[in-house]
Amino acid sequence: MFMTNGQVAARPMTPVVGRIRRRRRETQDTFTLEIELEKKRRFSFAPGQFNMLYVFGVGEVPISISGDPAESDVVRHTTREVGVVTGAMRGLKEGDYLGIRGPFGSAWPVEEAEGRDVVVIAGGIGLAPLRPVLYHLMDHRERYNRVTILYGARTPEDILYKQELGRWSARLDVEVFATVDRATRTWHGNVGVITTLIPRAPFDPKNALAMVCGPEIMMHFCVRELHRRGVTSDRIFVSMERNMQCAIGLCGHCQYGPHFVCKDGPVFRFDQIEEFFSVREF
């Protein structure tokens, strides 16, 4: 099913190359690359999975797949520039190549969520790994009960995928709530941390399923609010981030207690990791 499967099996550490077909600036520090694989290889993935992207001579980093799981001719990644590799990646132009290995990791529970109220909670770049879920929900809207998107960004300028969020919030069957830490003059929406949106969000805690992605501290407080509303840990899913060098469970870097975030995660059902989640420096 997966494009690099044969490749990954035989040489799990060796990337294939892909060509940047389109490059799109999302915000001042984020950009989306549309990558076409060499030899027109197809690519399929499950929402929540990630690839290892390699910039020639610089390094390789884990980046979630942010495209539509229904499309297979192109791989999309939205990256925030934070350091050496993501900085070099930002400098790549349309037509340039990068190395790609994947897809790796676990997926968001889009099937398990069927028939339920679905609450998608994202902070900052955390919306990128959840966008494939949103595409899937919109494409199969009839399979789900209420759909709510809660999104928090630093400032209105940092809001990712503005057009799409706008399109989705225009739908009658989807509720989108956004909040920013710092407002600008033109912002008429919510100001404050994302957790303030949870108590008011329209979902039934008894049957809702929540998918949360963002900085660990943000997920920590979101989970606490979800618990307060009565959503149990077995219906909360989070995506964890740890240093990753191999993505195949061999280098050890991504360990989180018994788990390897690269192969057992990045998406975990919260009760799988709950006992460690509040342990500092674990």
Add this chain to the structure above:
Amino acid sequence: MEASAQQEEKPVAVEGGLRTGMINATEMQRLIDVLRKEGYQVLGPLLRDGAIVYDEVEAAGDLPAGWMDEQEGGVYHLKRRDDDALFGFAVGPHSWKRYLFPPMRRLWQAERKGKGKFRVIPEEETPQRRAFLGVRACELAAIAIQDRIFMQGPYVDPVYAARRQNTVIVAVNCGHAAATCFCASMDTGPQVRQGFDLALTEIVDAERHVFLVETGTETGAALLAKLEARPATNDDLAEARRIVERTAESMQRSLDTTDVHDLLLGNLDHPRWDEVADRCLACTNCTMVCPTCFCSTVEDLTDLSGKTAERVQLWDSCFSMQYSYIHGGSVRMSGMARYRQWLTHKLASWIDQFGTSGCVGCGRCITWCPVGIDLTEEVRAIRATAPPAPALEDESEY
């Protein structure tokens, strides 16, 4: 030859071969010659820079005849024995992992092809046939553990697998335990039980210097058939077993593994972690000498012209700060968190991950720790002062 996990515990009897045999110590040369003639590079113990290390052995004379090691926390030195035993020592700073999972290797290369374009050149490795001579019981256990990690998960490390398949193992039962050894309490030794092609027990006294040879595979049986051996008697076997039993009895250290998984993971905020962190230098020695530690990192290199790039893999350690670095800072900043990661992984979460402890009781991490930190002591201290019922559930505050 096969991965130890697939091997039967009982030696395989082979037609025309011997299940057991007795050889004179002088036959060691023939064993080395036979292996070399069959295309194996023979790796075994030899003296270098004041330690017994593993490297290529061309002749039996390279083996550290008549030497033994004395070890304690932070202490290792060699001493003459009063006999000429070839394997009369315990384990040194090297482990066999360096030959199956090398400290550094190239993963692939890449070459620029015009502006912005490049191609990836996979690394081809033709594995060298190798014979490991003098593998201890704890080391066999360590190899079996790394087999699980590198060959039995969803992804296989092809280089490890290829090297492993091309390795012949000549194990040796221990006639001497260092003061740092605790394999008996980890149930990994000192008696060799599985995962070998040949297993030797050295019998050296006033009358004789011989080896009991036992075969674990057909490869081993074929090797034994090429040696000048006489059948082993029941007395020979009994004497060999007695030697190993004496070694087990002489062992000074032990680690109580009862419920150690819950003990450690249920005491993540135990004050002992801070106490040991005050002594630990985070030098990474313990992880480098440990025969089961498998962490690695990668480095990207380019040539001056920027035309070619390569990616190499290097051993890494959870004691380094970069190990857990993610944008914004390392997850495990404090030495406390790093030591805790090491020990909880080794003795607890390893069991969740691979169905086995990550410690085989070889004692290397104790000997090679510059400040002599001893994991058996750390576990004992936590056990002694842990609250009576460590309950994992209590950790979450929700």
